Amino acid sequence: MTAVEVAVPARAALGEGPTWDTRARRLIWVDVLGSRVHTYDPASGRRTVMTTEQHVGAAKPRAGGGLVVNLRDGVGLYGPAGSDGSTTAGPEGATGAAGGAFRWLHREPVPGRRANDAAVAPDGSLWCGTMRYDEAPGGGTLSRITPDGTVRPILDDVSVSNGTGWSPDGRRVYYVDSPTRRIDVFDIGDDRLPVDRRPFATVEEGFPDGLTVDADGCVWVALWDGGAVRRYTPDGALDRVLDLPVRRPTACAFGGADLTDLYITTARTGLTAPHPMSGSLLVVPGAGKGLPQPEFAG
DSSP: OOOOEEEEOOOOSBEEEEEEETTTTEEEEEETTTTEEEEEOTTTOOEEEEEOSSOEEEEEEBTTSSEEEEETTEEEEEOOOOTTOOOOOOGGGOEETTOOOEEEEEEOOOTTEEEEEEEEOTTSOEEEEEEETTOOTTOEEEEEEOTTOOEEEEEEEESBEEEEEEOTTSSEEEEEEGGGOEEEEEEEOTTSOEEEEEEEEEOSSSEEEEEEEOTTSOEEEEEETTTEEEEEOTTSOEEEEEEOSSSOEEEEEEETTTTOEEEEEEBOTTOSSOOTTTTSEEEETTOOOOOOOOOBOO
């Protein structure tokens, strides 16, 4: 069994989207169905929780401070938290000390659809995914949104849009539509959009979910219903498996001062007898070497 520790004990219904905020030296993660954005500073142990009345698929740091969030009805921005620690209203009255004033960057509500995973590209744009609550095939999307609110569709027929990550040189992007049981890879064209989609790796046990790319260009992916995180080399060969005590790990990211600790979000939803660690933020110290993640440019 992998040496897994509990970084933050929690009962998240659907923990997701761990992201290391390099400037603030904290980890950001969300509970999608619990409508919460969490932050965790491993050096001090300080934690914050911001609650929104909309389901939140992802939260990423902004270059100007604050967060960009992938919400049920679109993408929004939280400004930096007030220095007095006061809470501020967000969408539908959401409040929390982890974020400041809220505004929509792009709002496009679709009945029966919600936000899911998202990632910031090397150019500072946000690639944001959606899915149907009933996971209907082809009911989700993957889009690219720039800081001025311009949206460019990338894929319009996905089922459960999930992990997205770029190679260290930014020339390839990896992507997961979970029901396909594949990690796919695209080349990045001159217009910064993906071309030539092709299979990169296939998962036989469980479903690929969130992913991250390390400093060696290897792809780490969490396996929903697979109870593990796998690492694939840049040529698609499986070379490492981290077995976990939970059935539903959802995503992974490197963090800590030297980006060597692998943080893993987990879920309790749909489990009749979840493991005590299910819903918590887990960490595998010294698992590898990650890359600094870009901030949203807006």
